[in-house]
Amino acid sequence: MYGTRRTVLLTSTMLATKSNTQLSNYYSGPEVPIPDIQNHLAQFEGGCFDLNMDDNSGIATLCINHYEKRNAISGKMMVDLDNAVTRLESWQSGKGVLMYGSNSTFCSGADLNFVHKTSNPDDGFQMSCFMHSVLNRFEKLPFVTVALIEGSGALGGGAELAVACDFRLMMENAKGIGFVHSRMGIVPAWGGATRLASLVGYRTALDLLTTARITDPKEALKIGLIDDIISSGDSVKAAMEWLSLRTKYAREVVQATKSIVCNARRMHHEDSLSEERRLFASLWGGPANQQALMQNIKHKI
Numbered sequence: 001m002y003g004t005r006r007t008v009l010l011t012s013t014m015l016a017t018k019s020n021t022q023l024s025n026y027y028s029g030p031e032v033p034i035p036d037i038q039n040h041l042a043q044f045e046g047g048c049f050d051l052n053m054d055d056n057s058g059i060a061t062l063c064i065n066h067y068e069k070r071n072a073i074s075g076k077m078m079v080d081l082d083n084a085v086t087r088l089e090s091w092q093s094g095k096g097v098l099m100y101g102s103n104s105t106f107c108s109g110a111d112l113n114f115v116h117k118t119s120n121p122d123d124g125f126q127m128s129c130f131m132h133s134v135l136n137r138f139e140k141l142p143f144v145t146v147a148l149i150e151g152s153g154a155l156g157g158g159a160e161l162a163v164a165c166d167f168r169l170m171m172e173n174a175k176g177i178g179f180v181h182s183r184m185g186i187v188p189a190w191g192g193a194t195r196l197a198s199l200v201g202y203r204t205a206l207d208l209l210t211t212a213r214i215t216d217p218k219e220a221l222k223i224g225l226i227d228d229i230i231s232s233g234d235s236v237k238a239a240m241e242w243l244s245l246r247t248k249y250a251r252e253v254v255q256a257t258k259s260i261v262c263n264a265r266r267m268h269h270e271d272s273l274s275e276e277r278r279l280f281a282s283l284w285g286g287p288a289n290q291q292a293l294m295q296n297i298k299h300k301i
Contacts, residue, residue, distance in 0.1 A: 027121050034133055037126045038082065044075030044114045051084040058095035058251055059243060060088060060143075061236075063102055064161075070108035071101040073157055075118070077111075078127070082134045088141055095247040095254040096144045098239055099165055105151025107158030109180075124189065131190040135164040139195075140262055142255035144246045148239040149226070150174050153214065156181055160192030163199055166258075167246075168226040169239050170217045177225055178214035198265070200224050250288035256280075 047066025054060065062084060064071040088094060101107055118127065138145070147154070147165040153175035154162040162168050162177060170176070179196065181188050187209070188196075197205040200223050208215065208225075220226040230238045247254050256279040263272045283289055 027125050029122055029125055031129070032126050034130060037130045038079055040123075040126065041075035041130060042079045044111075044117060046074035046111055046113065047071070047077045049077055049080040049084050051087060053087070053091055053094065055093040057244070058093050058247060058254075059240065060091070060094060060097045062097055062099045064099070064107050065102040066111070067103035067105075069111055070105055070152055071103070071158070072108045072111040073161075074111040074114045075127075078131060078134065081138075082130070085134055085138050085141070088143070089137065093251060094141075094143045095251050096146070096243045097141065097165075098146050098148060098236070098243055099161065100148040100236060100239065101150065103151070104235065106147070106149045106154045106174075107161055108152060109156025109158050128189045131160075135160070135191055139164050140266075142258045142262075144243065144254065144258055146239060146243045148230075148235060149177065150235055153177060155214070156184070157190060157192075160188055160190040160195070163192055163195040163225075164190075167228075167243075168220075169228050169230055169242060170220060170226045171235050172217055172229050172231050174217060176214040176216045177220055178212065179209050180212045180214070182210060182212040252283060252286065253288055256283060 047064075047069065050061075050063040050065050052061045052063075064073075064077075066072055066074065066077065088097065118124065144167070145165040146167045146169060147162040149162060149168060149170040151171075151174060153170075154168075155178045159177050159179050168177075179188060179192060187193060193205065193209060196208065199205075200208070204223055215223070215225060217226065217229045221229055228242065230242075260272075260276050260279055263275045267275065
């Protein structure tokens with residue numbers, strides 16, 4: 001009887017899944033190699049991502065630079081971001097990355113010129129695959145990453161960039177964060193819905209996505225969408241100081257810590273524990289540990 005009931009339940013689940021797929025549009029086109037997508041996206045010019053890596057501090061700045069379009073993201077900028085992540089992946093001195101926008105604003109989403117020229121399911125799927133790959137790699141960097149949200153805020157794709165960072169800071173006079181995709185007749189394309197649900201929970205994520213409202217700094221802080229509000233002043237300097245507090249220890253310790261926490265979110269529990277043991281062992285008795293022991297740091301807290 002148990003076997004029969006289990007079969008019925010499984011059949012019902014499969015039918016429900018199939019039914020849900022039939023109720024909505026579902027793209028079933030082919031996968032395209034990432035290099036081919038990269039070449040295609042590079043044709044849509046405008047703006048850039050400016051990466052600066054400081055070996056002394058171990059902190060990099062990644063500036064979204066398309067100020068005449070409120071830092072909207074073109075196809076070429078997506079390729080720039082991919083190239084920046086590639087450089088960061090091989091940066092031995094790195095501990096942190098600050099992502100911010102030029103002209104004191106963050107990012108207004110995708111460049112509408114790019115959108116109009118690629119407004120079909122094939123191009124949409126390819127762009128989505130490419131940005132999923134780029135932001136997954138960015139998310140897994142062994143550095144503490146922070147988004148600084150200013151001006152007109154982080155809207156659409158800008159909100160998706162923001163939630164790919166470990167932390168989000170917002171100026172008190174910023175417009176806010178808005179997953180406004182529904183207003184445009186779409187859903188997030190760059191992994192933003194999945195990251196949002198992980199960040200604020202299922203119900204809050206569903207509410208933000210279906211209302212497409214823009215959350216101001218106070219609400220964003222209350223629901224855990226951002227981590228701090230910066231008052232007036234030099235926003236980039238304040239954000240760098242905020243990040244510096246989280247990157248002040250030895251490079252190898254910061255990188256291992258980020259990797260452990262990232263693994264805990266992505267891996268099976270036992271696999272994450274296994275990685276944590278090995279990362280710990282690599283630091284035990286190492287230079288940073290030996291220096292702390294010689295200085296008797298534990299008892300100076």
